[in-house]
Amino acid sequence: MAKSHKPVVWFPFAAGGTVIAFFIPVIVLLTLMAALGHVPAGLGYDKLHAFAANGLGKLIIFGVVALSLWSSAHRLRCTFYDFGARADTLVATVLYVGAIVGSLFSAVYLLRI
Amino acid sequence: MSRKPLVREVPPTTWYFRHPRYLRYMSREVTSIFVGAYCVLLVVGLQSLSSGEAAWEDFLMALRSPASIAFQFLALIATVYHAATWFNATQKAMPLQIGEDFVAGNIISGAHYVAWAVLSVGVLIIAGVF
Numbered sequence: 384m385a386k387s388h389k390p391v392v393w394f395p396f397a398a399g400g401t402v403i404a405f406f407i408p409v410i411v412l413l414t415l416m417a418a419l420g421h422v423p424a425g426l427g428y429d430k431l432h433a434f435a436a437n438g439l440g441k442l443i444i445f446g447v448v449a450l451s452l453w454s455s456a457h458r459l460r461c462t463f464y465d466f467g468a469r470a471d472t473l474v475a476t477v478l479y480v481g482a483i484v485g486s487l488f489s490a491v492y493l494l495r496i
Numbered sequence: 497m498s499r500k501p502l503v504r505e506v507p508p509t510t511w512y513f514r515h516p517r518y519l520r521y522m523s524r525e526v527t528s529i530f531v532g533a534y535c536v537l538l539v540v541g542l543q544s545l546s547s548g549e550a551a552w553e554d555f556l557m558a559l560r561s562p563a564s565i566a567f568q569f570l571a572l573i574a575t576v577y578h579a580a581t582w583f584n585a586t587q588k589a590m591p592l593q594i595g596e597d598f599v600a601g602n603i604i605s606g607a608h609y610v611a612w613a614v615l616s617v618g619v620l621i622i623a624g625v626f
Contacts, residue, residue, distance in 0.1 A: 403531055404579040409616040411534060411575055413623050414541075415568040418559040424624030426556070428549045435545060448542065452535045458528035465525055467509035485539050492539075492546040 392457065399454025402447055410447075435496045445493055449486035456482035524581050530574035533567070583608035 434440040456478040463474045512518035544555035587601030
């Protein structure tokens, strides 16, 4: 039976879609509050730094950021196609590489904390 | 003898104006632009957090620019729309059968909305909003 590489793309896509749906709106709300001058206590440097310094905190932050990056890269690829861009291989390469690089940078930043 | 197969012309860049259903589909597709851009903002935030308190305070100040506020406001609408349409689709994507009967679709979607509300309030509590 022919093996497909699609599950490798699809699993993080579905997981990312779920993470985005459940968590990204409330995270946007938190940064929007900070932007409007009401910085939530949890976004203060000491609190957030302590959360990210913890191993579980690092894992949660990395999971949310990396899965969201991968899922949005895949969705953006489809969006490009739907708007008429037919250079799919180029678009897919740029977006997936971008998502992987963004995830690697996130991991490096988290390990530095 | 040559046969002329029917080739239906589909305009590649304007096809979604042909039917309101396609427009709804595209309006959901467009939310991915905001989610993607917001992910980049999250990575930049992580960089600031890892560079010390001064860098983090600079990041929080940068969030206050009018362009940033406008972007985040649109991103909030886009991500809420994305989440709602995602949960509405769960009843089609994951039908649940108990015994002979299928669980009603709005119970499946409703359960997702309840979970969404509980998780969001949980995150707000952890973040010290209340």
